Amino acid sequence: MRILVLGGDGFCGWPTALHLSDAGHDVTIVDNLSRRLIDEELGVQSMTPISTPEVRLAAWREVTGKQIDFVELDIAHDYDGLLEVLSTARPDAIVHFAEQRAAPYSMKSSWHKRYTVDNNVNATHNLLAAIVEAGIDPHVVHLGTMGVYGYGTAGVRIPEGYLRVGMEGADGETIETEILYPANPGSVYHMTKTLDQLLFAYYVKNDRLRVTDLHQGIVWGTQTTDTARDIRLINRFDYDGDYGTVLNRFLMESAVGHPLTVHGTGGQTRAFIHIQNTVQCIRLAIENPPEKGGRVRIFNQMTETHRVRDLAKLVANITGAEIAYVDNPRNEAPENELLVANDGLVGLGLSPLTLEQNLLDEVIDIAHKYVDRCDLAHIPSRSLWLKQTEPAETV
Amino acid sequence: MRILVLGGDGFCGWPTALHLSDAGHDVTIVDNLSRRLIDEELGVQSMTPISTPEVRLAAWREVTGKQIDFVELDIAHDYDGLLEVLSTARPDAIVHFAEQRAAPYSMKSSWHKRYTVDNNVNATHNLLAAIVEAGIDPHVVHLGTMGVYGYGTAGVRIPEGYLRVGMEGADGETIETEILYPANPGSVYHMTKTLDQLLFAYYVKNDRLRVTDLHQGIVWGTQTTDTARDIRLINRFDYDGDYGTVLNRFLMESAVGHPLTVHGTGGQTRAFIHIQNTVQCIRLAIENPPEKGGRVRIFNQMTETHRVRDLAKLVANITGAEIAYVDNPRNEAPENELLVANDGLVGLGLSPLTLEQNLLDEVIDIAHKYVDRCDLAHIPSRSLWLKQTEPAETV
Numbered sequence: 001m002r003i004l005v006l007g008g009d010g011f012c013g014w015p016t017a018l019h020l021s022d023a024g025h026d027v028t029i030v031d032n033l034s035r036r037l038i039d040e041e042l043g044v045q046s047m048t049p050i051s052t053p054e055v056r057l058a059a060w061r062e063v064t065g066k067q068i069d070f071v072e073l074d075i076a077h078d079y080d081g082l083l084e085v086l087s088t089a090r091p092d093a094i095v096h097f098a099e100q101r102a103a104p105y106s107m108k109s110s111w112h113k114r115y116t117v118d119n120n121v122n123a124t125h126n127l128l129a130a131i132v133e134a135g136i137d138p139h140v141v142h143l144g145t146m147g148v149y150g151y152g153t154a155g156v157r158i159p160e161g162y163l164r165v166g167m168e169g170a171d172g173e174t175i176e177t178e179i180l181y182p183a184n185p186g187s188v189y190h191m192t193k194t195l196d197q198l199l200f201a202y203y204v205k206n207d208r209l210r211v212t213d214l215h216q217g218i219v220w221g222t223q224t225t226d227t228a229r230d231i232r233l234i235n236r237f238d239y240d241g242d243y244g245t246v247l248n249r250f251l252m253e254s255a256v257g258h259p260l261t262v263h264g265t266g267g268q269t270r271a272f273i274h275i276q277n278t279v280q281c282i283r284l285a286i287e288n289p290p291e292k293g294g295r296v297r298i299f300n301q302m303t304e305t306h307r308v309r310d311l312a313k314l315v316a317n318i319t320g321a322e323i324a325y326v327d328n329p330r331n332e333a334p335e336n337e338l339l340v341a342n343d344g345l346v347g348l349g350l351s352p353l354t355l356e357q358n359l360l361d362e363v364i365d366i367a368h369k370y371v372d373r374c375d376l377a378h379i380p381s382r383s384l385w386l387k388q389t390e391p392a393e394t395v
Numbered sequence: 396m397r398i399l400v401l402g403g404d405g406f407c408g409w410p411t412a413l414h415l416s417d418a419g420h421d422v423t424i425v426d427n428l429s430r431r432l433i434d435e436e437l438g439v440q441s442m443t444p445i446s447t448p449e450v451r452l453a454a455w456r457e458v459t460g461k462q463i464d465f466v467e468l469d470i471a472h473d474y475d476g477l478l479e480v481l482s483t484a485r486p487d488a489i490v491h492f493a494e495q496r497a498a499p500y501s502m503k504s505s506w507h508k509r510y511t512v513d514n515n516v517n518a519t520h521n522l523l524a525a526i527v528e529a530g531i532d533p534h535v536v537h538l539g540t541m542g543v544y545g546y547g548t549a550g551v552r553i554p555e556g557y558l559r560v561g562m563e564g565a566d567g568e569t570i571e572t573e574i575l576y577p578a579n580p581g582s583v584y585h586m587t588k589t590l591d592q593l594l595f596a597y598y599v600k601n602d603r604l605r606v607t608d609l610h611q612g613i614v615w616g617t618q619t620t621d622t623a624r625d626i627r628l629i630n631r632f633d634y635d636g637d638y639g640t641v642l643n644r645f646l647m648e649s650a651v652g653h654p655l656t657v658h659g660t661g662g663q664t665r666a667f668i669h670i671q672n673t674v675q676c677i678r679l680a681i682e683n684p685p686e687k688g689g690r691v692r693i694f695n696q697m698t699e700t701h702r703v704r705d706l707a708k709l710v711a712n713i714t715g716a717e718i719a720y721v722d723n724p725r726n727e728a729p730e731n732e733l734l735v736a737n738d739g740l741v742g743l744g745l746s747p748l749t750l751e752q753n754l755l756d757e758v759i760d761i762a763h764k765y766v767d768r769c770d771l772a773h774i775p776s777r778s779l780w781l782k783q784t785e786p787a788e789t790v
Contacts, residue, residue, distance in 0.1 A: 079509060118520075169551060185597060
């Protein structure tokens with residue numbers, strides 16, 4: 001298949017592009033390199049030594065003999081460029097990763113809130129409008145987030161995107177229908193993904209586009225079998241307070257001999273998935289497209305859930321690190337359950353890699369190997385959900 | 396109270412500003428005059444001879460002795476200007492009309508879709524972010540639309556914004572909760588109002604802002620008691636295919652001796668409210684603000700519902716016009732019921748003006764009086780919801 005990977009230079013996008021190319025698909029990456037520019041803004045860098053797009057793509061060609069094309073383009077603000085790419089490439093599938101994807105970054109300041117909303121909404125809407133204008137029929141596979149459901153809904157089983165509800169009819173009777181699962185986002189970033197959902201729902205209804213929305217958990221792991229083939233193909237590892245996930249923070253803290261900093265009680269339950277599973281899920285979604293004329297197909301893209309404090313214990317058990325409890329900079333419930341259905345992707349053939357069995361590799365191959373590239377000052381999250389909140393303790 | 400009226404030069408904004416000023420409030424209009432510029436883009440003008448903002452405001456001062464200030468500003472794209480206005484004025488209430496508000500205009504082309512999304516989302520989000528950054532606590536009163544509910548939900552009683560649903564708990568038990576009523580917008584314009592809802596919900600939850608969202612039906616009528624006080628205060632009347640409502644189309648068609656063009660079977664049921672009631676609703680919402688720390692307060696701002704074909708018959712009975720059925724350019728169900736709760740505003744003191752009793756004034760005072768300013772070529776809607784649809788018949 002002919003596939004565009006929008007945001008194909010990023011943490012999920014890059015290994016996805018390689019995985020799809022390796023599977024025999026004809027891949028073009030479209031990216032404005034905004035993630036690299038944000039590194040410069042924040043004064044940090046990927047702990048792993050990532051190469052430039054040019055070097056990466058040349059290495060892939062050298063190692064595999066396969067060609068991946070690259071178009072540098074800001075799809076949120078260069079609509080004409082996007083329309084041109086779509087009209088020329090006429091792709092069978094488009095993977096849409098081209099959004100600002102960090103909750104703490106989206107909360108840093110008013111500017112960051114506005115950048116995230118403007119960038120993410122216009123990126124998604126430009127894509128949908130351009131598909132209609134170009135008169136093409138690609139399957140759009142979008143990376144959403146488990147965060148659209150919100151972590152605050154205590155003890156509820158989270159289905160895959162839709163909820164059956166009853167509405168009151170004219171004569172008091174109950175009319176049953178399925179609705180998009182009610183959104184309860186926990187940050188401006190997560191909110192933009194709930195806006196995306198409504199954009200997709202409208203264009204699928206009005207213009208009969210085909211869209212799969214993958215509500216992904218927290219991705220862990222750095223390398224896939226493809227990115228591990230050559231040092232020039234290595235994937236990025238973010239450890240800073242804005243882009244680093246809770247697991248990456250723990251890994252770095254243990255690598256430098258600092259206690260693992262758990263926010264609040266650590267009672268927040270999160271969903272996780274390994275990056276190798278992420279790229280498989282996207283390929284599975286692409287190779288099994290939905291029918292035209294239906295609704296948005298939604299899968300929960302996660303394989304396991306853990307409480308943050310249990311995750312800390314898991315890392316502590318492997319590394320011998322201590323655990324320290326600090327104030328939570330986020331405005332969220334201190335404890336929550338998370339029960340998530342993931343039958344869709346498992347049904348298509350996903351076989352989960354677990355943290356329990358695979359975390360040790362990550363500790364040895366990444367955290368300890370590249371610890372010298374880490375700037376300790378950037379580990380804690382300094383983004384505050386509310387103006388009056390105190391920042392998390394400095395490492 | 397000190398009140399900002401964003402979009403205070405438009406069809407609803409202008410009479411609202413006058414009504415609030417007349418009631419003794421200290422009013423400032425903020426507007427980028429985009430509605431006047433869109434008239435130029437479309438090559439049409441208000442059928443009523445509206446004055447410039449400067450002449451309007453001078454006339455209001457002359458007639459009433461009251462001062463309304465005016466700031467020309469694009470709140471969607473001049474955030475710093477908006478922040479400055481909010482920080483200086485420190486308003487008690489902000490009425491937010493500053494959005495592109497025509498469904499057919501939002502569907503004219505890819506550009507118009509993208510303009511509507513970018514303008515409306517950034518206008519609303521800039522406002523919310525600026526309120527937080529300025530550290531003020533105004534009550535935001537937003538003009539939403541009945542269209543967020545969608546007209547397609549057959550025979551359902553539409554409550555005021557929220558729906559009680561049951562979710563499945565961990566042990567199979569039902570957990571009841573109230574959610575934002577599921578959105579089912581019928582155009583890109585209506586979709587932007589569903590995005591607004593999620594923006595409001597997030598900022599009310601995270602930042603404890605106070606927001607009232609008024610889901611308004613189709614507004615009819617042109618003058619209020621304030622705009623009728625001087626010809627220089629007259630309100631706009633849109634009859635063109637993009638901005639003219641179905642009722643205005645019928646009024647103009649009857650005034651020029653053309654059959655009333657009903658789209659499809661005319662079985663679409665719509666909610667209506669007179670402009671005099673609109674301005675009262677907004678004042679009632681402002682003078683009865685919600686408590687801090689709750690959820691977004693939602694009222695349905697409408698007083699009656701009619702099927703489009705019955706509306707045509709009402710106009711035909713008054714004017715003697717014929718009725719003609721033409722193809723529907725919209726992608727919607729041909730027939731729908733609409734049962735709407737409006738207890739909130741009625742409970743605050745709204746007393747409805749009905750079409751049955753007040754339509755004749757509109758025919759005589761507006762449609763017949765200003766018919767010479769009408770350009771017949773602009774009456775039909777030329778916006779197509781789908782590329783392959785045929786445009787509505789030309790008048």
